[in-house]
Structure formats: C-alpha cells, structure tokens
Amino acid sequence: MDTLPHVITTPNLTTTFRHGLTTSTLRYSNPRLFRSFKVANNFRVSSELKSRNNTTTIDYTDPDWKMKFTENFEKRFRLPHVTDTLPDSVSMPSTFCLKMRTPVKSGVPGNYQLDEEWNGYINDNDRVLLKTIYHSSPTSAGAECIDPGCNWVEQWVHRAGPRKNIYFKPEEVKAAIVTCGGLCPGLNDVIRQIVITLEIYGVKKIVGIPFGYRGFTNKELTEVPLSRKVVQNIHLSGGSLLGVSRGGPDVSEIVDSLEERGINMLFVLGGNGTHAGANAIHNECCKRRLKVSIIGVPKTIDNDILLMDKTFGFDTAVEEAQRAINAAYIEAHSAYHGIGIVKLMGRSSGFIAMQSSLASGQIDICLIPEVPFNLHGPHGVLSHLKYLIESKGSAVVCVAEGAGQNLLKKTNATDASGNVIFGDIGVYIQQETKKHFKEIGIHADVKYIDPTYMIRACRANASDGILCTVLGQNAVHGAFAGFSGITVGTCNTHYAYFPIPEVISHPQLVDPNSRMWHRCLTSTGQPDFD
Numbered sequence: 347m348d349t350l351p352h353v354i355t356t357p358n359l360t361t362t363f364r365h366g367l368t369t370s371t372l373r374y375s376n377p378r379l380f381r382s383f384k385v386a387n388n389f390r391v392s393s394e395l396k397s398r399n400n401t402t403t404i405d406y407t408d409p410d411w412k413m414k415f416t417e418n419f420e421k422r423f424r425l426p427h428v429t430d431t432l433p434d435s436v437s438m439p440s441t442f443c444l445k446m447r448t449p450v451k452s453g454v455p456g457n458y459q460l461d462e463e464w465n466g467y468i469n470d471n472d473r474v475l476l477k478t479i480y481h482s483s484p485t486s487a488g489a490e491c492i493d494p495g496c497n498w499v500e501q502w503v504h505r506a507g508p509r510k511n512i513y514f515k516p517e518e519v520k521a522a523i524v525t526c527g528g529l530c531p532g533l534n535d536v537i538r539q540i541v542i543t544l545e546i547y548g549v550k551k552i553v554g555i556p557f558g559y560r561g562f563t564n565k566e567l568t569e570v571p572l573s574r575k576v577v578q579n580i581h582l583s584g585g586s587l588l589g590v591s592r593g594g595p596d597v598s599e600i601v602d603s604l605e606e607r608g609i610n611m612l613f614v615l616g617g618n619g620t621h622a623g624a625n626a627i628h629n630e631c632c633k634r635r636l637k638v639s640i641i642g643v644p645k646t647i648d649n650d651i652l653l654m655d656k657t658f659g660f661d662t663a664v665e666e667a668q669r670a671i672n673a674a675y676i677e678a679h680s681a682y683h684g685i686g687i688v689k690l691m692g693r694s695s696g697f698i699a700m701q702s703s704l705a706s707g708q709i710d711i712c713l714i715p716e717v718p719f720n721l722h723g724p725h726g727v728l729s730h731l732k733y734l735i736e737s738k739g740s741a742v743v744c745v746a747e748g749a750g751q752n753l754l755k756k757t758n759a760t761d762a763s764g765n766v767i768f769g770d771i772g773v774y775i776q777q778e779t780k781k782h783f784k785e786i787g788i789h790a791d792v793k794y795i796d797p798t799y800m801i802r803a804c805r806a807n808a809s810d811g812i813l814c815t816v817l818g819q820n821a822v823h824g825a826f827a828g829f830s831g832i833t834v835g836t837c838n839t840h841y842a843y844f845p846i847p848e849v850i851s852h853p854q855l856v857d858p859n860s861r862m863w864h865r866c867l868t869s870t871g872q873p874d875f876d
C-alpha cells in the first residue's frame with residue numbers, strides 16, 4: 347500500500363492508548379434480549395460473528411476460510427422472502443413508477459402512468475459494503491477483525507429500494523402501521539412517508555394500529571384509517587399519531603389479529619424489543635403459511651441498533667440535548683464553584699452522551715455505560731471534580747442513564763416490556779458530589795438537569811426528517827418486493843435491508859477503543875476514572 351508523504355519516516359511507530367479497556371461486557375438491560383459476551387481489546391472479534399455463535403466453527407488455518415466466511419455471511423444476510431414459504435407466489439411489474447404523470451382522475455391515488463422506458467429500479471443483486479475501513483492491525487483504533495491477522499474480507503449487504511417486480515397486487519393489500527416502545531423524534535415522519543409511498547403504489551386500505559402491539563388485541567382500541575390527507579402535516583409535531591406502548595399481547599394473538607383484520611403488510615416502528623416482536627410475528631406468519639410482509643423501521647434515540655450509521659431521532663436528540671448542556675454550563679459557570687450535571691438517555695449505549703458532549707464543547711466529564719468508572723478514590727470522578735473546581739472554577743458532567751449502574755442498588759424491577767428499570771445515576775452523582783464537597787470543606791454549588799422526555803418528545807430536525815423519509819419509502823419498497831422479517835437502515839450513507847436477527851442480536855455500543863470515544867476524551871480532557 348502506498349504511504350502518504352510525511353516529514354519524518356518513522357519505522358515501528360507505536361502508540362499506546364490510555365483509554366483502551368482490556369475487556370468489556372456487553373449486555374442488554376432487557377433480559378428477554380439478554381446476550382452477554384466478552385470483547386478482548388487486542389483482538390476484537392467481529393460482533394456479527396459472535397452473535398451467531400460461529401466463532402468456534404471457523405478454522406483460520408484453513409486456506410479457504412475467507413471463502414467459507416463469505417458464504418456463511420451471505421447466508422446470514424439473505425433476506426427472507428414470501429416465496430420461501432409460498433413458492434407459488436408470482437410477481438408482476440411494479441406499480442411504483444419512477445417517472446410519474448399527473449393522475450388521470452384527479453384526487454384518486456394509484457392512477458399514475460408507467461413509463462416503460464425508464465429503468466431506475468434496484469437490481470436484486472445490488473449490494474452495499476458493510477465495512478469500509480481496512481485495519482492493518484488488530485490494535486488499530488476501533489479495529490473489528492474477523493481473524494487474528496485482521497485480514498480484509500468484503501462484507502456485502504442488500505441494497506434497499508424499489509424493485510422492478512412486486513409480489514403484492516396493490517388492490518389486494520391491506521397495510522398496517524404500528525409504533526411501539528418509547529417515543530422518538532421522527533415517528534410521524536416515517537408514518538407519513540409509508541402512507542404516501544403506499545398510495546403511490548396504489549394501495550387504498552391503510553390503517554394505523556393504536557398504542558403499539560396492545561392495539562391488536564385491546565377491544566377498546568380501534569384501527570385508525572390513514573391516507574395522504576390524514577398524514578399530510580403530522581411530521582410538524584413530535585410524538586406518534588398512533589400512540590406508543592410497552593408490553594402487550596403474545597405473538598400468536600397478534601398474528602390471529604392480523605388474520606382477522608386481513609392485514610398482509612405490517613410496518614413496525616420500534617427499537618430492539620419491537621424488532622424481536624416483529625421477527626417473531628414474521629416467523630409465526632411463515633409457520634401459518636400466510637402471505638404477509640413484516641417490515642421493521644428501527645426507532646431508537648439511543649442509536650443502539652447494530653450495523654447502521656445511525657437510527658432516526660438520534661441526531662435530533664443530540665441537538666436537543668445541547669440546550670440542557672448549555673443550561674448546565676451557564677449555571678455552573680455563573681455560580682461560585684458551580685458543578686452542572688446533565689443526565690441523557692442511553693440504556694446500554696452512550697452514543698447520545700458521547701455525541702452531545704462532543705457537539706457542545708462544554709463538557710468536562712462524560713460518563714457512559716460502556717466505560718466503567720469510580721466515583722470515589724484518588725482516580726475517581728469526585729477527585730477530578732475537585733481538581734476542576736480548583737483549576738477552573740466550575741465543571742459540567744454529562745452522564746448516560748445506563749452508566750455506573752454497578753454503583754447503585756439493584757431493584758430487579760422491570761417495565762411492561764421486560765426492560766430493567768435503572769436507578770437514577772444522575773441523582774446519585776448529584777448527592778455524592780454534594781456530600782463529598784461538604785466532607786472536604788470546599789464550597790460547591792451543584793445543579794442537576796434531566797431533560798429526558800423533553801428530548802424524546804420534540805419533532806425531528808431536518809437531517810432526521812430526510813432519514814425518516816427515505817426509511818419510510820424503503821420500508822414500503824421492501825414489502826412490495828416480497829421481503830418479510832427485514833428492517834431498513836443506512837450503511838456507509840447508503841440504504842440497506844437487513845434480516846431482523848442480525849441487527850438485534852445485541853445492542854450496538856460505543857467502542858471504548860474507537861476513534862470517536864478517543865475524540866470525546868480529547869475534547870473533554872478527562873482522565874481514566876477506573
């Protein structure tokens with residue numbers, strides 16, 4: 347490989363990272379999704395490999411291991427299709443036209459004229475490259491290696507978008523949309539775009555299932571008829587037009603309800619729990635040999651879904667968090683020995699805390715679930731706070747909700763979906779900080795801000811608005827293409843379809859050995875608290 351010009355050529359240059367962890371345990375806070383595994387610092391085995399329990403099956407001394415890995419990868423990332431269980435399903439030319447004319451009859455959707463000449467569809471063999479960095483060594487920052495030599499192996503996933511042939515006749519489609527889990531900026535934008543795109547294909551029966559999976563079985567809740575007219579302006583406000591909920595009925599009850607209602611396309615907007623549900627619904631539909639397409643759209647401000655550049659709502663959350671951080675900074679800066687503490691979301695993953703800290707440039711200490719820390723002791727957070735107060739007069743701490751849970755008493759309580767309810771690390775740090783400064787006889791004015799629900803409830807910003815729009819459109823294209831049990835996301839700025847199990851086998855986490863975390867540490871100037 348050619349080298350870049352350099353003022354000095356230094357052979358054998360080695361760098362030691364202060365912040366690298368030797369091992370870390372990754373886990374879901376929801377026992378229903380629980381998977382735990384170790385990641386070694388020196389040789390980070392690709393998480394996809396781990397999640398499929400096949401690390402032990404690859405013999406790297408086999409000269410054909412790369413070919414075998416690739417074959418296995420292709421099998422894993424193959425998209426489930428309605429023809430898998432119903433091989434007699436026939437396709438027809440798409441009714442989604444890339445070059446449209448004004449509908450012949452005004453106000454009637456589905457009367458778009460096809461232009462046979464135009465060829466702008468996605469070929470089923472189109473692929474997107476999953477990893478774009480060639481790591482020359484397992485010790486390179488953030489290296490995700492497949493084998494101990496960190497060899498380059500291409501990993502391709504399926505490109506999202508409209509196909510030339512479709513497996514559902516629009517006039518026979520009854521499509522439903524459901525939003526589950528917690529709120530997230532952009533839910534309405536995705537609902538809107540799904541409805542608009544369905545109408546362009548010519549679908550007339552579109553409904554919303556109210557309040558998450560519960561809406562399927564709760565007799566008091568009725569389907570919400572959806573059309574372009576209904577959804578036209580819903581993206582202008584946050585929340586979900588359809589409502590959300592946690593918990594709910596069994597998968598078999600949901601599939602019974604799909605059958606009763608005649609729903610053959612289901613768009614499921616939610617996080618890891620919702621996707622686990624969507625995949626189970628897909629499997630049950632296959633078992634019953636139903637021609638139903640189940641398509642997920644990942645929704646989580648925590649950004650904890652695997653393999654994707656980011657999930658919708660995340661950018662907006664980071665942007666909105668700036669207001670809380672700035673308030674904490676102003677309060678701390680204006681007080682005598684002021685200390686501001688901001689708690690941001692992030693059950694298992696510290697992406698919001700990390701990116702918000704980086705964006706603000708006002709954070710002195712960023713604490714995330716992936717990086718253990720001590721509060722007390724000579725290298726603890728409190729001792730660094732004392733140093734900051736003495737050296738610069740004020741300090742601001744940003745802590746992710748899932749950080750430092752080992753320091754708190756476990757309650758074993760769970761929410762309706764089975765997610766572990768965490769202790770409040772923000773309040774704990776506030777109390778311990780007050781206590782500590784009192785004990786050492788130094789004045790400290792401690793202010794605590796928890797903006798959680800203000801961040802979640804706002805409407806999507808412009809970049810999330812675009813992301814939601816493209817995800818919503820691609821979800822519909824995926825359903826018409828006949829796929830089921832898949833989800834859609836961005837991958838190196840391109841849009842791709844993934845089989846659901848591949849993106850939820852464990853939560854996506856901040857890699858403490860990644861350049862991004864190191865950049866955050868460079869920006870805050872914080873030391874190790876371990």
Ligand SMILES: Nc1ncnc2c1ncn2[C@@H]1O[C@H](COP(=O)(O)OP(=O)(O)O)[C@@H](O)[C@H]1O
Pocket residue numbers: 376378379526527528558559560591592593594616617618619620621622623624626645646762763765
């Ligand atoms: N393993 C699972 N299998 C089936 N359904 C699940 C599973 N985990 C969660 N769900 C359902 O998915 C919905 C949303 O899950 P939750 O964890 O609250 O939010 P999120 O999808 O944002 O992670 C709930 O209705 C819950 O009952």
Ligand SMILES: O=P(O)(O)OC[C@H]1O[C@](O)(COP(=O)(O)O)[C@@H](O)[C@@H]1O
Pocket residue numbers: 526527528529617618645646647648691692693747761802
């Ligand atoms: O108060 P709620 O609704 O249980 O939500 C709290 C949770 O929602 C989140 O913001 C997002 O979680 P989900 O993706 O599971 O909806 C978490 O960061 C947080 O723990």
Ligand SMILES: [Mg+2]
Pocket residue numbers: 527617618619
């Ligand atoms: Mg979740």
